[in-house]
Amino acid sequence: MSLCHSRLKPLLPTLVLSALLLASPAWAATVTSCDRQLTVEQPPQRAVSHDITLTAMLLDLGLRERMVGYSGISGWKTVEPGMQAQLDGLPELAARYPSLENLLAAGADFFFAGWNYGMRIGGEVTPASLERFGIPVYELSESCAHVMPGRVASLDDVYNDLRNLGRIFAVEARAEVLVQGMQARVAAVGARLGEQPTRPRVFVYDSGEDVPFSAGRLGMPQPLIEAAGGRNVMDGVAANWMKVGWETVVEQDPELILIVDYGERTAAQKRDFLLQHPALQGVTAIRDRRFVVLSYLAVTPSLDNAAAIETLAAALHPEAFAQ
Incomplete structure (x- = not known):
């Protein structure tokens, strides 16, 4: 072997590897987002999330260091101390809805949001405007x-969002661990419940005094209540979150009222209001004083949905969870 060849031999593996890298296709992740295909050319490094729910998902996926901010929390929600500790040092770009200017000023390279979760149809901030x-x-x-009429929410939405975010940020293994952990908890509740002969009627009370704000069959509370062995009394309404009349609540006669704990009024204040409402005095849940209080995070898509199902199931079917 010549001297020239002997000097080249140690370099051959490096040259081959470099050639392979240059020849291989660039990294990209393609996922389904509502009714469109989304392709991300590289894992985001300057992400922004909207709302406590979506922000929690990114934090649960271990992506705090790849975020440059969040929006839509302090204007409506109260953050638990554990989550607040993770958010410390991360700027809130807008207390309520972010503007296009907010996102551009932060140098965002990815926005995790939703319809009525930071984006409004025809608004300034949409997938089309940011593209x-x-x-x-x-x-x-x-x-x-909101953009696919009649689409019903399910627990699969949470699993799919976590997996899709895992692909987008190249943290698939972490996402799968979270999904399987949540699925195991939900399955455990189902095993405890078995075949229940009845499904107690549940009314979701978010807020509102003159007119209550509740959840129809298209929103996340629907699958949570179903997985807990109950029936959402507003399952006949093809809506996500919506206003209903007190007369409808009375007609449906819920056996348990789920109070969403967030906003200017405390859960205790909401409960007292319901107990004192003249029109509700004949409602079973009011007579029996049967309430379950869950956080906003627990009733919107998040890992906390598993705990919500556990809590609801134990309240609806205590005999199945008695020690």
């Missing part, structure tokens, strides 16, 4: 009912 600035948007699956 012009090279900012891809992944839409929260539950919110797709």
